Amino acid sequence: xxxVIQSPRHEVTEMGQEVTLRCKPISGHDYLFWYRQTMxxxxxxxxxxxxxxxIDDSGMPxxxxxxxxPNASFSTLKIQPSEPRDSAVYFCASSLVRGGRDTQYFGxxxxxxxx
Amino acid sequence: xxxxxxxxxYQHVQEGEDFTTYCNSSTTLSNIQWYxxxxxxxxxFLIQLVKxxxxxxxxxxxxxxxxxxxxxxxxxxxxxxxDVGTYFCAGVTGGGNKLTFGTGTQLKVEL
Numbered sequence: 001x002x003x004v005i006q007s008p009r010h011e012v013t014e015m016g017q018e019v020t021l022r023c024k025p026i027s028g029h030d031y032l033f034w035y036r037q038t039m040x041x042x043x044x045x046x047x048x049x050x051x052x053x054x055i056d057d058s059g060m061p062x063x064x065x066x067x068x069x070p071n072a073s074f075s076t077l078k079i080q081p082s083e084p085r086d087s088a089v090y091f092c093a094s095s096l097v098r099g100g101r102d103t104q105y106f107g108x109x110x111x112x113x114x115x
Numbered sequence: 116x117x118x119x120x121x122x123x124x125y126q127h128v129q130e131g132e133d134f135t136t137y138c139n140s141s142t143t144l145s146n147i148q149w150y151x152x153x154x155x156x157x158x159x160f161l162i163q164l165v166k167x168x169x170x171x172x173x174x175x176x177x178x179x180x181x182x183x184x185x186x187x188x189x190x191x192x193x194x195x196x197x198d199v200g201t202y203f204c205a206g207v208t209g210g211g212n213k214l215t216f217g218t219g220t221q222l223k224v225e226l
Contacts, residue, residue: 035216048212091157091158093158100213101145101212103148
């Protein structure tokens with residue numbers, strides 16, 4: 001299996017621009033998670049999906065962030081408008097059937113820099 | 116909300132020395148997982164503990180889950196340069212599916 005795939009790997013944008021991060025989970029995994037990692041705040045869960053349905057988005061920082069999962073093999077995390085404080089590494093992870101009770105397989109991450 | 120703290124934040128050791136990181140949760144955990152993240156990499160699953168007092172070993176790594184299921188530890192015997200990275204614990208509370216990650220311990224191993 002190819003593992004979790006994320007694109008782009010690096011994104012540099014200017015403040016105010018829209019940013020879209022993409023994730024393809026491992027085939028057959030029912031859960032998909034979006035995390036953000038910064039030096040100050042560590043690894044934070046933003047939102048997770050079960051069978052393409054958003055279950056918990058309490059970690060989404062504000063309305064500028066939105067996530068969708070239109071089908072079992074694709075998810076997006078969108079930031080509009082972006083701000084410098086959004087600079088971080090964004091990870092997507094997937095797991096089989098038990099969410100937090102199963103191994104989570106992380107993608108390589110997208111390093112976002114907002115100037 | 117749930118908080119998971121790890122100590123120490125950083126640890127420098129000489130190759131061959133032992134290393135331990137401790138994980139403490141503000142609430143009782145249903146299970147705890149450990150991940151390793153190499154510099155510039157992504158977290159990689161190491162192990163999961165579920166039972167109170169559980170101890171598991173993977174070669175030079177020993178993982179423990181506390182009796183009260185609020186703390187855990189990872190011990191590495193005779194560190195090697197390949198052990199370099201940040202070690203995270205992550206726990207789930209109640210019947211949920213959210214993993215709360217600890218603050219991490221960054222390990223550096225010098226020759």
